[in-house]
Amino acid sequence: DIVMTQSPDSLAVSLGERATITCKSSQAILHNSKNKNCLAWYQQKPGQPPKLLISWASTRESGVPDRFSGSGSGTDFTLTINSLQAEDMAVYYCQQHYTIPLTFGQGTRLEIE
Amino acid sequence: EVQLVESGGGLVQPGGSLRLSCAASGFTFSTYWMHWVRQSPGEGLVWVSRVSPDGSDTTYADSVKGRFTISRDNTENTLYLQMNSLIAEDTAVYFCTRDMWGTSDYWGQGALVSVS
Numbered sequence: 001d002i003v004m005t006q007s008p009d010s011l012a013v014s015l016g017e018r019a020t021i022t023c024k025s026s027q028a029i030l031h032n033s034k035n036k037n038c039l040a041w042y043q044q045k046p047g048q049p050p051k052l053l054i055s056w057a058s059t060r061e062s063g064v065p066d067r068f069s070g071s072g073s074g075t076d077f078t079l080t081i082n083s084l085q086a087e088d089m090a091v092y093y094c095q096q097h098y099t100i101p102l103t104f105g106q107g108t109r110l111e112i113e
Numbered sequence: 114e115v116q117l118v119e120s121g122g123g124l125v126q127p128g129g130s131l132r133l134s135c136a137a138s139g140f141t142f143s144t145y146w147m148h149w150v151r152q153s154p155g156e157g158l159v160w161v162s163r164v165s166p167d168g169s170d171t172t173y174a175d176s177v178k179g180r181f182t183i184s185r186d187n188t189e190n191t192l193y194l195q196m197n198s199l200i201a202e203d204t205a206v207y208f209c210t211r212d213m214w215g216t217s218d219y220w221g222q223g224a225l226v227s228v229s
Contacts, residue, residue, distance in 0.1 A: 038214075038215060040215075040216040042158075042217075048222075049208055049220035049221065049222060049223055050158065050208075050217070050220055051220070052213075052216055052217060052218050055213070055214065055216045055218075056214075061218070093157065093158055095158075095216065097214060097215025097216045098215065100163070100172050101160055101172075101174050101175075102148075102160040102163075102215060103160065104157055104158040104159070104160070105157070106157050107157045107158075
């Protein structure tokens, strides 16, 4: 199974500042025919299901604010949230969508400082 | 509007069985792969199972293989998860999700299964 490891486990950032979360996969997750990395990011707020923010490492879902961006390649990926808003407080998960079993990172709790 | 609504959760004794249902609407259910993903209380997300659009192809996490069965009824737009031989470690909120290239682009609100 591909192991996904996020860091940090928790993060406190001031409103208006930038938050950066990293995710490392235990092996490459490049979709050969699409030449895209199979890495997704989800946001989960308390009492709610996760919400897909980004797929293919950097493709934002429709309706996701452009302050959310994804980057990375190979085995190292990053979720960046610019100009942090109060509503961004949540747990963020990465997931590889390259192969079964689909696997998630352990989550990063983002708090407002 | 895409909607996924789970039902069938509850409290069950170890060794017992439960069947979850997920009613889908707002999209052409019969053309999508579907997944079950679970989340233990206070824990992270764990993929459980997936089924192909016509129901012929199913895959399971090792932790549930041989105990859980995923299925679907495309005439009723409903996804199922039959859970047998339940153990305490199966206690979780179970989410029904729609597949999009291996991601889950839509999630239900979840059904709580407690094994105790």
